Amino acid sequence: MTHINALDPGASPLDYYGFELRRHREVAGLTQRQLGDILNYTGSLVGQIETARKLPTQEFSERADIALDTGGLLSRLVGLVMRTQLPAWFQQVAELQARAAGIYSFEAYMVHGLVQTKAYARAVLGVLDQSNLDDRTAVRLARRSIFEKVEPPVFWLVLGEGALYQEIGDREAMREQLAHLLSFEANPLVNVQVLPFSAGSHAGMQGSFDLYRFANDPTIVYTEGYGSGHPTANPDTVKDCSLRYDHLQAAALSLKDSAELIRRVMEDRYGEQLA
Structure with missing residues (x-):
C-alpha cells in the first residue's frame, strides 16, 4: 500500500492526480471525509484516489474541481490518467x-x-x-x-x-x-x-x-x-x-x-x- 506521505507526483499521472487532489483539499482545510460529503462520495474513496489506489472518474473530477476551486485542473488531468491506465x-x-x-x-x-x-x-x-x-x-x-x-x-x-x-x-x-x-x-x-x-x-x-x-x-x-x-x-x-x-x-x-x-x-x- 502506498503511504500518502511517500506519494511521488512524478511517478505517474495517477500519482500526480492524487498529489494535486490532496494538496487542494488541504489548502481548502477539509478532511477526506468532509470532501467526500461535499462530493457525495465516501471519505475512503477520496483517500484511495489520493494514494493512487483508485482511479478517479470524470464526474468525480468535475465535482472536485468545483468544490476545491482548482480551475478545472483535475478534469484536465483525468483524461491523461485514464489513457495511461490502458494496456x-x-x-x-x-x-x-x-x-x-x-x-x-x-x-x-x-x-x-x-x-x-x-x-x-x-x-x-x-x-x-x-x-x-x-x-x-x-x-x-x-x-x-x-x-x-x-x-x-x-x-x-x-x-x-x-x-x-x-x-x-x-x-x-x-x-x-x-x-x-x-x-x-x-x-x-x-x-x-x-x-x-x-x-x-x-x-x-x-x-x-x-x-x-x-x-x-x-x-x-x-x-x-x-x-x-x-x-x-x-x-x-x-x-x-x-x-x-x-x-x-x-x-x-x-x-x-x-x-x-x-x-x-x-x-x-x-x-x-x-x-
Missing part, C-alpha cells in the same frame, strides 16, 4: 484515436469500443478476467471523450449484422447498446452502417480493422490480435484497406436503413416480452 500495447492506439481527424472502422462481430455502453463494455472486458473490472471499464469508457473535443473526429462504423444478435451481457444490456447506437442518428460526425447478412461474401472477411486519417500525417491502418495491436502506415496496406473500406460501405445498408434494422432488432429481440 501498454493499446496506449499508442488511444493516442492515434485522440489525434485522428477521421476514424473509419469495420467491426465484424461486436460494437466498437468507442461507442460501447458501460454494461456492454463490462461484459466484453469481463470474459475470462473479472479483476479490476470497474476500473478497466471506466478506462474504456473514458476513450469516448474524444467526441467531446472542440473539433471531434468523424467516426464511421460499418458493423456486421451478426453483432446485433450476438448477446453480450444480457438482453437489457443489448437493448441499451443498440439504443445508444441509435442515439447518433442526428449526429453527422458519428455514423453507423450495418453490413447485412444478405451481402454474402464481402471485402472485410479477413477481419475487423480501423483506418485513422489525419489532417497532416499519413493514414494508419490498425488491426488487433489477442493482447496486441498492429498499427501500420505501410502505403500498400493503407491502399488495400482503404479500398476494402470503400467496398464495405457500398455493400452496407444506408444510414437510414441501418437505423431501421437496429431499431427492429432492438424491439423484436431485446424488447419487453410478455410472460
Whole structure:
C-alpha cells in the first residue's frame, strides 16, 4: 500500500492526480471525509484516489474541481490518467484515436469500443478476467471523450449484422447498446452502417480493422490480435484497406436503413416480452 506521505507526483499521472487532489483539499482545510460529503462520495474513496489506489472518474473530477476551486485542473488531468491506465500495447492506439481527424472502422462481430455502453463494455472486458473490472471499464469508457473535443473526429462504423444478435451481457444490456447506437442518428460526425447478412461474401472477411486519417500525417491502418495491436502506415496496406473500406460501405445498408434494422432488432429481440 502506498503511504500518502511517500506519494511521488512524478511517478505517474495517477500519482500526480492524487498529489494535486490532496494538496487542494488541504489548502481548502477539509478532511477526506468532509470532501467526500461535499462530493457525495465516501471519505475512503477520496483517500484511495489520493494514494493512487483508485482511479478517479470524470464526474468525480468535475465535482472536485468545483468544490476545491482548482480551475478545472483535475478534469484536465483525468483524461491523461485514464489513457495511461490502458494496456501498454493499446496506449499508442488511444493516442492515434485522440489525434485522428477521421476514424473509419469495420467491426465484424461486436460494437466498437468507442461507442460501447458501460454494461456492454463490462461484459466484453469481463470474459475470462473479472479483476479490476470497474476500473478497466471506466478506462474504456473514458476513450469516448474524444467526441467531446472542440473539433471531434468523424467516426464511421460499418458493423456486421451478426453483432446485433450476438448477446453480450444480457438482453437489457443489448437493448441499451443498440439504443445508444441509435442515439447518433442526428449526429453527422458519428455514423453507423450495418453490413447485412444478405451481402454474402464481402471485402472485410479477413477481419475487423480501423483506418485513422489525419489532417497532416499519413493514414494508419490498425488491426488487433489477442493482447496486441498492429498499427501500420505501410502505403500498400493503407491502399488495400482503404479500398476494402470503400467496398464495405457500398455493400452496407444506408444510414437510414441501418437505423431501421437496429431499431427492429432492438424491439423484436431485446424488447419487453410478455410472460
